[in-house]
Amino acid sequence: MPELPEVETVRRQLEPALVGRSLAEVEILDHRLVQPRDRGEVAAELLGEQVVAVGRRGKYLLVRFASRRALVVHLRMTGAFLVGAATAGRSGAPGTPGERAGLARLAATPHLRALLVLDDGVEVAFRDVRRFGTWTLLEPGELRPYLAARLGPEPLGAFSAADLGARLARRQAPIKAVILDQATVAGVGNIYADEALWRSRIHPLRPAAGLSAVEVRSLHRAIRASLNAGIARQGATLRDYRAPDGSSGGMQDEFKVYGRDGEPCPRCGRVLAKSRVAGRGTHFCPRCQRPPAA
Ligand SMILES: [Zn+2]
Incomplete structure (x- = not known):
């Protein structure tokens, strides 16, 4: 199970791919990932969001958007992100799914639970064999109380x-x-x-x-x-x-x-x-x- 160092590593992998990018396509394939919310509803809310930061608190990944919403991701046992290469749309316009070899590759990922396409054509897949991973989309102002209710101090921060x-x-x-x-x-x-x-x-x-x-x-x-x-x-x-x-x-x-x-x-x-x-x-x-x- 990923712990702080592993989640921090994932954060460092995602940050350069995500920050500054908008979500041009969002597919949530597994209802358990976002339950009790409806997966189609959450996907629709994520669509068009622009990422301003990828943070971490404890074992949670925090994808922060320009709208001040935040997507809180917990990998649990086996959740993992894959970042694909931009194979089309490098000039700015994302290609259609059929034009992107990378999308075809990531879409075929075993245990794929969600797939994001960024506005530069890069694809980000979330796979999870055991299906315990969670995506929780929070409204502005909800993140701080959400984390405070669950977590003690950050061990590498101001923790004496x-x-x-x-x-x-x-x-x-x-x-x-x-x-x-x-x-x-x-x-x-x-x-x-x-x-x-x-x-x-x-x-x-x-x-x-x-x-x-x-x-x-x-x-x-x-x-x-x-x-x-x-x-x-x-x-x-x-x-x-x-x-x-x-x-x-x-x-x-x-x-x-x-x-x-x-x-x-x-x-x-x-x-x-x-x-x-x-x-x-x-x-x-x-x-x-x-x-x-x-
Ligand atoms: Zn000893």
Whole structure:
């Protein structure tokens, strides 16, 4: 499932293609993408909108329009954008669908859920195998309350160790469950939670409120470092990767602990373990990350 670094990578891919462009054609093929709204209605409202920014908050992509509406996209499990080449209409006038080889190619994408054609002829497809992804079109003024109701602070923004400490102090749940809660801090999912806990040497089952001030500061640094490493890694993948099919490069090998159970801890050499915490597969070092006292 995409987490903050992956969504930020998608944002950086979409931004140059979308900003300044208008939506010349909009097809929403899957009603689940926009439910409970009607897909034809949402497509009609999007048609002609001009993109002024592509932002991100937590794991949400925010496509902002000149009308001050915003399209909030959540990729969930398998949502992905593909940006096709402009194959016709380079002079400004979009070609008809039959004239665009690129459209034919993207329209044939398996699990295609929506297709946008920009006013420069570039096509942007949204595919989603599992169909949990969502597009929510918000009216002017609705975005801020929508996000505030769902998300805590942005971890790479104005987010201090004191902020984190205040949010943990109220919670007796395992620290991993608490940092997975998007209201604690936005954008951290299973991978970066495991990475941050390993970096800060905190066992995932420790009660959140039981962390010392030193541990909270360490975890705060570790969350930011893990996410920044993820963004750098995805960025490297992005630079090296030309095809728009979203498959990753080889950079996932850089995780310190996630997916490495059975391998030696990169810090102490002990064999890394895997268990379940908060219903999620959880990777940790049994030596570096001391379990909570019984
Ligand atoms: Zn270790």
